Amino acid sequence: MMSDDNTIGAMALTELPDRKGFLKPHRIILMAIAAVLVFCAAWFMRWDWLPEYGWRLAQGVGVTLLMLFSTCILGFLFAVPLGLVQVTGPWPLKMLARGFCTIIRGTPLLLQLWLLYYGLGSLFPQFPAIRQSFLWPYLREAWPYGVAALTMSFAAYEGEVMRGAFAGVPAGELEAGRAYGMSRWTVFRRIWLPRAIHRALPTLNGETVLQLKATPLVATITVIDVYAVVSKIRQMTYLTYEPLLLLALIYLCLTAILVVAFRALENKIPTRGA
Amino acid sequence: MAADTASLINWSLLALEPPGWGGVLLAGLLNSIKIAIGGYSLGLILGTGGAFGKLYGGPVLKDLLEVYTTLVRAVPELVLILLLYYAGTDLLNQLMTAIGYGPVDISGLAAGIFVIGIVQGAYSTEVLRGAIKAVPAGQIEAARAFGMSPGQIMRRVTLPAMLPHAIPGLSNLWLISTKDTALLAVVGFSELTLVTRQAAGSTKAYLLFFCAAGALYLALTLVSNVIIRLIEARARRGMAAPA
Numbered sequence A: 001m002m003s004d005d006n007t008i009g010a011m012a013l014t015e016l017p018d019r020k021g022f023l024k025p026h027r028i029i030l031m032a033i034a035a036v037l038v039f040c041a042a043w044f045m046r047w048d049w050l051p052e053y054g055w056r057l058a059q060g061v062g063v064t065l066l067m068l069f070s071t072c073i074l075g076f077l078f079a080v081p082l083g084l085v086q087v088t089g090p091w092p093l094k095m096l097a098r099g100f101c102t103i104i105r106g107t108p109l110l111l112q113l114w115l116l117y118y119g120l121g122s123l124f125p126q127f128p129a130i131r132q133s134f135l136w137p138y139l140r141e142a143w144p145y146g147v148a149a150l151t152m153s154f155a156a157y158e159g160e161v162m163r164g165a166f167a168g169v170p171a172g173e174l175e176a177g178r179a180y181g182m183s184r185w186t187v188f189r190r191i192w193l194p195r196a197i198h199r200a201l202p203t204l205n206g207e208t209v210l211q212l213k214a215t216p217l218v219a220t221i222t223v224i225d226v227y228a229v230v231s232k233i234r235q236m237t238y239l240t241y242e243p244l245l246l247l248a249l250i251y252l253c254l255t256a257i258l259v260v261a262f263r264a265l266e267n268k269i270p271t272r273g274a
Numbered sequence B: 001m002a003a004d005t006a007s008l009i010n011w012s013l014l015a016l017e018p019p020g021w022g023g024v025l026l027a028g029l030l031n032s033i034k035i036a037i038g039g040y041s042l043g044l045i046l047g048t049g050g051a052f053g054k055l056y057g058g059p060v061l062k063d064l065l066e067v068y069t070t071l072v073r074a075v076p077e078l079v080l081i082l083l084l085y086y087a088g089t090d091l092l093n094q095l096m097t098a099i100g101y102g103p104v105d106i107s108g109l110a111a112g113i114f115v116i117g118i119v120q121g122a123y124s125t126e127v128l129r130g131a132i133k134a135v136p137a138g139q140i141e142a143a144r145a146f147g148m149s150p151g152q153i154m155r156r157v158t159l160p161a162m163l164p165h166a167i168p169g170l171s172n173l174w175l176i177s178t179k180d181t182a183l184l185a186v187v188g189f190s191e192l193t194l195v196t197r198q199a200a201g202s203t204k205a206y207l208l209f210f211c212a213a214g215a216l217y218l219a220l221t222l223v224s225n226v227i228i229r230l231i232e233a234r235a236r237r238g239m240a241a242p243a
Helices: A002-009 A023-044 A050-087 A090-106 A109-126 A126-132 A143-168 A171-179 A183-223 A225-237 A242-268 B002-010 B024-054 B059-074 B075-099 B108-133 B137-145 B150-187 B192-203 B206-235
Strands: none
Touching: A002 A183, A002 A225, A002 B108, A002 B150, A023 B059, A050 A090, A050 A143, A050 A183, A050 A225, A050 A242, A090 A143, A090 B206, A109 A143, A109 A183, A109 B150, A109 B192, A109 B206, A143 A183, A171 A183, A183 A225, A183 A242, A183 B075, A225 A242, A242 B075, B002 B059, B024 B059, B024 B108, B024 B150, B024 B192, B024 B206, B059 B108, B075 B108, B075 B150, B108 B150, B137 B150, B150 B192, B150 B206, B192 B206
């Protein structure tokens, strides 16, 4: 679709509010109201469980971040060939890559996750070869299925972005590389890939935030990320809102950190005319 | 091995009549579509209001809308759906009790539409805001110079002129809302993903049912894509083809 960039921006926070001219008279009043709300939340709601579960929450955040970064990096490694094949590959590979992207993008992530965990997870034990292989101790756990589903999802969405990025690199630059006598591989390594990644970088920010927003789904297949820890707290303490509000706050902070980090990264890479 | 695969796939499980689960799956799909349409429509209404408020509203309204879209864009849908689901039903019940009706039973459908609508509202606010900003300012100024009221300008100029810019983003949002309905499985609403899991759990044919549900979702997406292409062609008639 032509405006994927806009949609990503509409769904994922990619910019923090401007700091310049932030303090206007009405904002001071709004902030005072917000402060009163926060004070009420802190005073009238129950937070005595916080010290008891603090360490587990921190561990949960660690699992969430581990899931996020491992699946983003793995997914990006898959996305590069997926995008490349769709631009320049032979037609069977092209159809295969396009079919993969269509199927993954056309079905809910939750369904894919459950398909892998319950479906494959119930199929694997029937094969003695798998039960005796060295992979079996891992296949009995939940996290490999979560990592696989999130990686495939990221690869499909980012593969579509990379397809556009590869197709958008001016042909003249590639021809210039060929004219210098570079081999096809050298052209790809020195010109095509770096230019495509450069073009895809702005959407990468949004995609990473979207991936962070997708990670709590792994809690439904018993991976203990921060969402699962909060669900556990809610069961133990019979509290409805407090743990959920804390969870929203945690995700808000994680997103803000991601946005700031990407902004710093983008500023480091020189862009002509910007 | 041939006998093995035949016993692995028991197609009669997908039959429409009760020993098979096909009818249950289709009912779940219908529920999903209902919520997607309802939530998407509610989101469009919220989004139109939000976009106009963000562009033309007063400073306080602008800031409040900014907080709304920032929160929804930064917090996972799953967390938002849980929060809104509990908070929304709780608040409504307290309100009804305060009025004197006593607690009411809120249907899962209404609650689902409400939570998907709030989430979609923030997304479409951003999409529509971008589309409205793409309308040349001169056109709106010309309408104002003709003496049209703000409502007339919106109805006659802004909305029709922004539509071609908004349709790609809005169609993406429609596809997202059909997939977001799956998240309601976590709060126990029996839409397609949850009934699939129940069917799979009680028959132990996990792969078959999850693949069947995937095919249904995929069919929904592909049919939507065809319709979107038709709408897009109509909205872009008379314009130069996009480069």
